[in-house]
Structure formats: C-alpha cells, structure tokens
Amino acid sequence: MQLNGKIFIAGHNGLVGSAILKNLKSKAYNNFVLRTRSELDLREQRAVFDFFEKEKPDYVILAAAKVGGIVANNTYRGQFIYENLQIQNNVIHASWLNGVKKLLFLGSTCIYPREAPQPMPENCLLTSPLEYTNEPYAIAKIAGIKLCESYNLQYGTNYIAVMPTNLYGPNDNFDLEKSHVLPALLRKVHLAKSLMNNDWNAIRKDLNRLPVEGVDGNAEENAITAKLDKYGVQKNSVEIWGTGKPLREFLWSEEMADACVFIMENIDFKDLTPQGKEIRNTHINIGTGKDISIRNLADLIAKRIGYEGEFVFNAEKPDGTVRKLTDAAKLHQLGWKHKIDIEEGVERLYAWYLGN
16 A cells, blocks of 8 residues: 555444544554535445545455444344445446455455354355354445455456454444444443442433433433333343353454454455465455353453443354354454454554544
C-alpha cells in the first residue's frame, strides 16, 4: 500500500472498521474517503456505483456488514442473507469496475461447518452442513469469499478475504438483543451488580447511554427492572442462553485491525495460491488458536466486575456450535501472531465500557 493512496473503509464506525482506521492513521496513512451509513447505503447499487465512480479509491477495506449474535441471526434470517449479499456484491463489483488496486473482505468463522475439525483449517470450507442458527449469514459470507476468489481468477484482481474469529473491543455493540455474547454478557453482569448494590445512578447512566427497547434511565424503577428481567438480568442472578459448555475463541478488535493492515501491506493473492492445483480456500483465518467455555467466560467477567451473584444457564435455549476454534497456522506462517489474551482483553473492554 502507498501512504498517499486513497483508502475507502466501508464500516469505519464499527468495531472492526474503527480499529483499522485507527491503526492506519498510526502508520501515517492519511488519504481516507469515509461515509457513514446515512451518507452511503451500501445496499443500494446505484449509490455505491456512483460513489466509486466519483471517488476512485485505490484500496478498499470491506468491514461493513449486518451482524449480530445467535438471537439476531436466528430471528432476522432473511435480512442477514439479503443485506450482506447486497453490500458485498455492490462494493466488490464496483471495486473491479473502477480499478481498485487491492481489497480486503472481512468474513466470519461461522462459514465453517458445524462439525468442522477443531481447530478449523481454511480447507474445511464447504465440506459438511453449517450451523443452522447462523446459516443465512454464513452463506452470504461464503459468497463474498468466492466472489473475491473468482474475480481474482477471472479478472486478475488482488482481493483477499480474511475470516476473523469472535471479535470484541472498543466501539463494540452492547445492545442486549442484538450484540454478541461477550459484550452482552459484560453489560448484563455490570447491570446485575448495580442492581445488587442498589446503585440506581449507575443503572440510569447505563440506560441513558443505551436504552433497552426504548426504556432509558428516566423510566420508573419498576419499568427498568421489568425490562432487565426480560433479558435475564436480576438482582442476584444473570441468565445465559444454553448450557455454558460451548467453547468460543475471542480476539481483541485492535489486534484484528493490526492483522488486516499487515495483510494489506505484505500479502497479495498470488502469495496464497498453490501451483498446479485447483485454486480455492485462499482466505486467511485470523484468530488466537485459544478458546474458553461460555461458563468460564462468565466467571472471568464476574471476577473482573466484582459480581457475586449466580449465573443461571437456560438449557432450553440453543447452544449454537459446540466449539469454534480457528487454525491460525497460515497467518502465523505469513508472519503475524496475536499478543492480547482474553484475561487482559476483558480488563480492557470493561475499562473502555465504563469510560465511554
């Protein structure tokens, strides 16, 4: 990448996009073209094509997507597949039409089969059925991988797809309905501790910052407790979906950003293609290669926050995939490895949450 090249980060205000933008700025990149969701709806083809024709970015980082946890994925199945396909198709095709030099597409490890070998290598893609609860989202992301791969093979483009594991960090989504497990659990435990301590100032401050289904910090106490109870947050307990046994891998978002910038600066599609074989599975896993059970994650968060209540595991709710651990060997061989483990990451995330 050239320092003065024009860089378009789709989703620059999100968890990953904001971390990538911060990383690039720290390395003296300074020519950015950025648009908020209200300024450019990536689902609208005409708007995207007009934007690319006008701005002509040199590099594109596609970090925008419709995302959510197990509840959102399973509830809004049509939206998740349709909107992600629209975003990917529009941005990747517009990049080709306008001569983008390099593109980075961010997928998700949910692309891998439910019964994938553990840890999951890149070549297990499309070898058996997906996890049902996030199948629509996974199919959309698989299509994005194959779109990049196919354009590279047919048109000679330099588009690279990366598959991050579960991410968390600054600017995370703490919405109790739609967020992923770690930020949602951290917020639930924070609120439960506040209830236990009868700290209504902390509760009202939290809800004013991010209301729950329209209930903010100005509501009556009984209205607040009723709404929190709906999401399993009570004075002495926090409900967690499933058995607590599933294992999950987590990567600090700023490290994900560092890996993405490393790949943009050092790795090209030609570096990922075998000689004399069918070219497929050229995407790159980005992860830690370490996992933790949901139960142990809850205990870790409780310890950090100082919560002394109990966790109630609702086994009638789905667990999702039993284990999802990435095989990060390819990325390690390319020259990048993570530094922040989950214990330090939870410390950082809670400090960020309290300060923002």
